[in-house]
Amino acid sequence: xxxxxxxxxxxxxxxxxxxxxxxxxxxxxxxxxxxxxxxxxxxxxxxxxxxxxxxxxxxxxxxxxxxxxxxxxxxxxxxxxxxxxxxxxxxxxxxxxxxxxxxxxxxxxxxxxxxxxxxxxxxxxxxxxxxxxxxxxxxxxxxxxxxxxxxxxxxxxxxxxxxxxxxxxxxxxxxxxxxxxxxxxxxxxxxxxxxxxxxxxxxxxxxxxxxxxxxxxxxxxxxxxxxxxxxxxxxxxxxxxxxxxxxxxxxxxxxxxxxxxxxxxxxxxxxxxxxxxxxxxxxxxxxxxxxxxxxxxxxxxxxxxxxxxxxxxxxxxxxxxxxxxxxxxxxxxxxxxxxxxxxxxxxxxxxxxxxxxxxxxxxxxxxxxxxxxxxxxxxxxxxxxxxxxxxxxxxxxxxxxxxxxxxxxxxxxxxxxxxxxxxxxxxxxxxxxxxxxxxxxxxxxxxxxxxxxxxxx
Amino acid sequence: xxxxxxxxxxxxxxxxxxxxxxxxxxxxxxxxxxxxxxxxxxxxxxxxxxxxxxxxxxxxxxxxxxxxxxxxxxxxxxxxxxxxxxxxxxxxxxxxxxxxxxxxxxxxxxxxxxxxxxxxxxxxxxxxxxxxxxxxxxxxxxxxxxxxxxxxxxxxxxxxxxxxxxxxxxxxxxxxxxxxxxxxxxxxxxxxxxxxxxxxxxxxxxxxxxxxxxxxxxxxxxxxxxxxxxxxxxxxxxxxxxxxxxxxxxxxxxxxxxxxxxxxxxxxxxxxxxxxxxxxxxxxxxxxxxxxxxxxxxxxxxxxxxxxxxxxxxxxxxxxxxxxxxxxxxxxxxxxxxxxxxxxxxxxxxxxxxxxxxxxxxxxxxxxxxxxxxxxxxxxxxxxxxxxxxxxxxxxxxxxxxxxxxxxxxxxxxxxxxxxxxxxxxxxxxxxxxxxxxxxxxxxxxxxxxxxxxxxxxxxxxxxxxxxxxxxxxxxxxxxxxxxxxxxxxxxxx
Numbered sequence: 001x002x003x004x005x006x007x008x009x010x011x012x013x014x015x016x017x018x019x020x021x022x023x024x025x026x027x028x029x030x031x032x033x034x035x036x037x038x039x040x041x042x043x044x045x046x047x048x049x050x051x052x053x054x055x056x057x058x059x060x061x062x063x064x065x066x067x068x069x070x071x072x073x074x075x076x077x078x079x080x081x082x083x084x085x086x087x088x089x090x091x092x093x094x095x096x097x098x099x100x101x102x103x104x105x106x107x108x109x110x111x112x113x114x115x116x117x118x119x120x121x122x123x124x125x126x127x128x129x130x131x132x133x134x135x136x137x138x139x140x141x142x143x144x145x146x147x148x149x150x151x152x153x154x155x156x157x158x159x160x161x162x163x164x165x166x167x168x169x170x171x172x173x174x175x176x177x178x179x180x181x182x183x184x185x186x187x188x189x190x191x192x193x194x195x196x197x198x199x200x201x202x203x204x205x206x207x208x209x210x211x212x213x214x215x216x217x218x219x220x221x222x223x224x225x226x227x228x229x230x231x232x233x234x235x236x237x238x239x240x241x242x243x244x245x246x247x248x249x250x251x252x253x254x255x256x257x258x259x260x261x262x263x264x265x266x267x268x269x270x271x272x273x274x275x276x277x278x279x280x281x282x283x284x285x286x287x288x289x290x291x292x293x294x295x296x297x298x299x300x301x302x303x304x305x306x307x308x309x310x311x312x313x314x315x316x317x318x319x320x321x322x323x324x325x326x327x328x329x330x331x332x333x334x335x336x337x338x339x340x341x342x343x344x345x346x347x348x349x350x351x352x353x354x355x356x357x358x359x360x361x362x363x364x365x366x367x368x369x370x371x372x373x374x375x376x377x378x379x380x381x382x383x384x385x386x387x388x389x390x391x392x393x394x395x396x397x398x399x400x401x402x403x404x405x406x407x408x409x410x411x412x413x414x415x416x417x418x419x420x421x422x423x424x425x426x427x428x429x430x431x432x433x434x435x436x437x438x439x440x441x442x443x444x445x446x447x448x449x450x451x452x453x454x455x456x457x
Numbered sequence: 458x459x460x461x462x463x464x465x466x467x468x469x470x471x472x473x474x475x476x477x478x479x480x481x482x483x484x485x486x487x488x489x490x491x492x493x494x495x496x497x498x499x500x501x502x503x504x505x506x507x508x509x510x511x512x513x514x515x516x517x518x519x520x521x522x523x524x525x526x527x528x529x530x531x532x533x534x535x536x537x538x539x540x541x542x543x544x545x546x547x548x549x550x551x552x553x554x555x556x557x558x559x560x561x562x563x564x565x566x567x568x569x570x571x572x573x574x575x576x577x578x579x580x581x582x583x584x585x586x587x588x589x590x591x592x593x594x595x596x597x598x599x600x601x602x603x604x605x606x607x608x609x610x611x612x613x614x615x616x617x618x619x620x621x622x623x624x625x626x627x628x629x630x631x632x633x634x635x636x637x638x639x640x641x642x643x644x645x646x647x648x649x650x651x652x653x654x655x656x657x658x659x660x661x662x663x664x665x666x667x668x669x670x671x672x673x674x675x676x677x678x679x680x681x682x683x684x685x686x687x688x689x690x691x692x693x694x695x696x697x698x699x700x701x702x703x704x705x706x707x708x709x710x711x712x713x714x715x716x717x718x719x720x721x722x723x724x725x726x727x728x729x730x731x732x733x734x735x736x737x738x739x740x741x742x743x744x745x746x747x748x749x750x751x752x753x754x755x756x757x758x759x760x761x762x763x764x765x766x767x768x769x770x771x772x773x774x775x776x777x778x779x780x781x782x783x784x785x786x787x788x789x790x791x792x793x794x795x796x797x798x799x800x801x802x803x804x805x806x807x808x809x810x811x812x813x814x815x816x817x818x819x820x821x822x823x824x825x826x827x828x829x830x831x832x833x834x835x836x837x838x839x840x841x842x843x844x845x846x847x848x849x850x851x852x853x854x855x856x857x858x859x860x861x862x863x864x865x866x867x868x869x870x871x872x873x874x875x876x877x878x879x880x881x882x883x884x885x886x887x888x889x890x891x892x893x894x895x896x897x898x899x900x901x902x903x904x905x906x907x908x909x910x911x912x913x914x915x916x917x918x919x920x921x922x923x924x925x926x927x928x929x930x931x932x933x934x935x936x937x938x939x940x941x942x943x944x945x946x947x948x949x950x951x
Contacts, residue, residue: 047805061557274563274787276743334739
C-alpha cells in the first residue's frame with residue numbers, strides 16, 4: 001500500500017481470489033511480453049512523507065525571486081495584477097477543481113454555465129459574437145488562428161507584424177511549418193507596424209494577417225487601419241489583444257478584426273512562471289463552425305428547464321477525427337473560470353476605471369523615466385500599460401544592478417529583438433503606485449549612471 | 458413562491474443578476490497628475506463592455522451555487538475510461554500556491570529562478586526515467602499539444618534526413634486527438650485495423666508500412682485496455698521503414714515501473730500530467746503534455762531547454778539550430794509541474810510502481826465482480842480475459858436483451874451517485890463502455906459500483922422505461938443536445 005491507495009492484506013486476498021490469480025504480477029506477466037518488462041525498480045528517489053515534500057517544495061520556492069520579493073515592472077506578455085481572494089476560494093472548490101470535461105451535462109451544469117458566461121464575457125470584451133470556452137494560452141492561440149485561416153481559405157502565406165509577441169511569432173512558425181503555410185514578417189516604423197510595408201505585403205495568396213494590440217513595444221496600433229488594409233485581399237484579420245486595456249481601447253469587433261485572440265493570464269490568473277493560464281479565442285459569426293476547442297450552448301431539458309451542453313461538437317476531434325477543426329481536447333476551464341470571475345469582480349465600470357488608471361500611471365512612469373539621464377523613449381506612440389525606453393548603458397547590467405536594490409525594472413528587449421539591444425520594456429499594473437514608480441526612477445537612474453561610469457572608466 | 462424564485466435563480470446567468478451601479482472592485486486612487494489626450498479619440502472604446510455589475514457577496518453566492526450543480530471527483534467515483542480520475546492530493550495545491558512558485562514571473566532572470574528551473578530539471582529527469590527515454594520537453598500544454606509536438610518532431614527528423622513522407626498510421630482504436638493532430642501537422646491519416654485479440658493487426662500494419670509513412674501513433678495499453686502482445690514486432694516493422702513510433706501516454710497509468718515505452722521501441726512519448734500525475738482536471742483543464750524522446754529525436758526538441766552547468770547552476774538555452782521552435786509562450790504550465798513533481802517525490806519509485814499495480818488490480822477486480830454479479834452476461838468484456846488498468850464492455854447484448862442502450866445505463870448511473878464510464882468509445886466496440894477505476898478507489902467503492910450496475914440491469918429487465926428516461930435526481934434531466942447544435946445560443950443575449 002502506498003500513499004493514496006487503500007488495499008489491505010485482506011482486501012488483496014479477496015480481490016485476487018475474485019480475479020482468480022495468485023498475485024498482481026501474474027496479471028502483468030500474462031499481458032506484457034517479457035522482453036519489454038522493466039527488470040529493475042525505477043531509478044527515482046524514495047517517496048517522502050507529506051511534511052518533507054512540503055519542505056522541499058518550499059525550499060525550491062524560496063530560491064526564486066517572485067513578485068512578492070521585489071518591486072517588479074516585468075510584463076512582456078504576463079502581468080502582476082492583483083488576484084482577488086474570491087478567485088482562490090472558488091478555484092480551489094472541489095466542484096470546480098476536480099471534475100473532468102463536462103461529458104455528462106446533467107451533472108455538470110455548474111461548469112457548463114461558467115463556460116457560457118465566460119463566452120459571453122469574452123464576446124462583450126472583444127465585441128465579437130462568437131467565443132469558445134478557452135484555448136491553452138496566448139501564443140498558441142495565435143497559431144490556432146493561423147490554422148483557422150488555413151481551413152477558411154487554404155492560402156499559403158501568413159503576414160505577421162513584428163509588433164506581435166516574439167513567442168507568438170515563433171509558435172505560429174512552428175505550427176505553420178506543419179500545416180503548410182509560409183510566415184512573413186512586416187517590420188515596425190516609429191514603434192508601430194509600418195503601414196506601407198504592411199500594405200505592400202498584402203495579396204491574394206495571403207491567408208491571414210496578424211498584429212498585436214497594444215504591440216510588443218507597448219504601442220497602440222491603428223487596428224482599424226491595419227484591418228482595413230488587409231480586407232481587399234480577403235485575408236483573415238487576426239489580432240492578438242491584451243484584455244485589460246480593452247476597457248478603454250476600441251475592441252477588435254469595432255475595428256474590422258475577424259479573429260481576436262490573446263493571453264488571459266492578466267484576468268485573475270497568477271503568474272505561475274508562465275502557466276497555466278488561458279487563451280481566449282473570439283471570432284465573427286462566419287467562423288463559428290471553424291472554431292477550435294469546446295463551446296457551451298444553451299438548451300432545455302425534457303422538463304423544459306434551462307440547461308447548458310457542449311455544442312457544435314461536430315467540429316471536434318472526438319467526433320470528426322482527422323477532419324476536426326483542431327486537435328484540442330483538455331484546455332483551460334479552471335483558468336477561464338478565474339477569468340470570468342475576475343471580469344465580474346471588476347464589473348462594467350471597474351474595467352474602464354482600471355484601464356484609465358493604467359493609462360495615467362503608464363504615462364507618468366514614461367515621463368519619469370525618460371527624464372533620467374541616459375534614458376529616452378524608444379518610440380513616441382500612445383501607450384496604455386507598458387512602454388519601451390532606450391538605455392545608454394548595457395541593459396542586462398542595469399537590470400542586475402536594479403535587482404540588487406530590490407527593483408526589477410522590466411524586460412531586456414534585446415533578448416528577443418536584435419534591433420533593440422538597448423531596449424527596456426516597462427509594465428505597470430494597479431499594484432504599482434506612484435511611490436513605486438518614483439522608486440523605480442530613482443533606482444534605474446542610479447543604475448544607468450553607474451553603468452555609464454563603468455563603461456567609460 | 459419562494460421555491461419558484463430559487464429554481465429560477467439557479468439557472469440565471471451572472472449577466473442576469475446584479476444591478477447597475479453595484480460593484481465588487483475598488484479601483485486604487487489616481488495618485489499621479491491627470492494628463493489629458495493620452496489616447497487619440499479614434500483609438501478609444503465608445504461603448505463599455507456590458508460586464509456584470511454585482512457585489513462580492515452576490516458573486517460568491519452565484520458561483521458557489523453553480524459549483525453545487527457539478528459532480529466532482531472529491532465527492533464520488535469517477536471511472537471515466539482513458540481519463541485516469543485518480544485522487545488529487547491537497548498538498549499539491551498548497552505547494553503550488555507558495556508565492557515563490559505562484560508569483561514568479563516567467564521572464565525572471567534564470568539566476569533568480571533557480572528553484573523553478575531545478576524543479577523542472579528534476580521533473581524532466583523523473584519523467585524520462587518513467588518513459589525510458591532520456592530527453593524531455595515540458596512545454597506542451599495538454600496531451601493533444603504533446604501529440605502535435607511529436608508529429609512535428611517526426612517531420613523535422615525526416616526533413617533533416619532529406620526525406621519527404623506524407624502518411625501517419627493510427628489504429629482504428631485511437632483517441633480522436635491522434636487523427637486530428639496528424640491533419641494539423643500536414644500529414645494524411647491511414648487507419649490500421651485491430652486484430653481479434655485487441656492489438657494492432659500486424660499483417661495490416663505490414664501492408665501499410667511503406668517508405669511514405671512518417672510515424673505510427675499508438676496507445677499501449679490501448680483504448681481497449683489491451684497491452685499489445687506484438688509490440689516488439691510492431692516497433693521492428695515501423696523502424697524498418699524509417700518511420701518513428703509515437704506513444705500516446707493517456708494510458709501510462711497502467712505501466713509505471715512495469716514497462717517503459719522507450720524499452721518497447723517508442724521514439725516519442727507524451728505524458729498527461731493531468732492523468733497519471735494528479736494535476737486536477739479543473740472541469741476541462743489545465744492540463745500538461747510533456748514529451749520524452751530518444752537520442753535521434755533530441756536535436757529537434759522545442760526551445761528553450763533547461764541546462765545545468767558544472768557548478769549545478771541552471772539556465773535556459775535557446776541555441777538549438779535544428780529545433781522545431783516553440784509550441785507556446787514561456788516555459789509551459791509550470792503550476793502543473795509543481796503538482797506532478799510533488800506527487801513523484803511523495804510516491805517515489807516504489808509508490809509509482811504500486812500505483813500502476815493497484816490500478817491494474819482494481820480494474821481486474823471490478824471486472825471480476827461484474828462477472829460474479831452476472832452483469833457481464835449483458836455487458837461482456839469486448840476483448841481478452843483480463844485487462845490492464847481499464848476495460849471495455851460492450852452494451853450490445855444489453856440493448857438486444859433488455860432494451861436499454863449504453864446511454865440509458867450511463868444516465869441511470871447518475872441517479873445512483875456515480876459518474877458513468879466513458880461511453881461510445883472506442884468506436885469499434887458496439888455500445889461501448891470504457892471503465893477505468895484508478896488505484897485510489899477502495900474495494901468498497903468498486904463493490905458499490907458493481908452493485909449499482911447489477912441493480913440497473915435488474916430494474917431494466919422489469920421496466921426498461923426507467924433507464925430510458927433517466928436521470929431523475931440530477932439538477933437537470935436529459936438535455937436537448939441536437940436542438941442546441943441546430944440553433945446555437947452560445948452567449949447571453951444582452
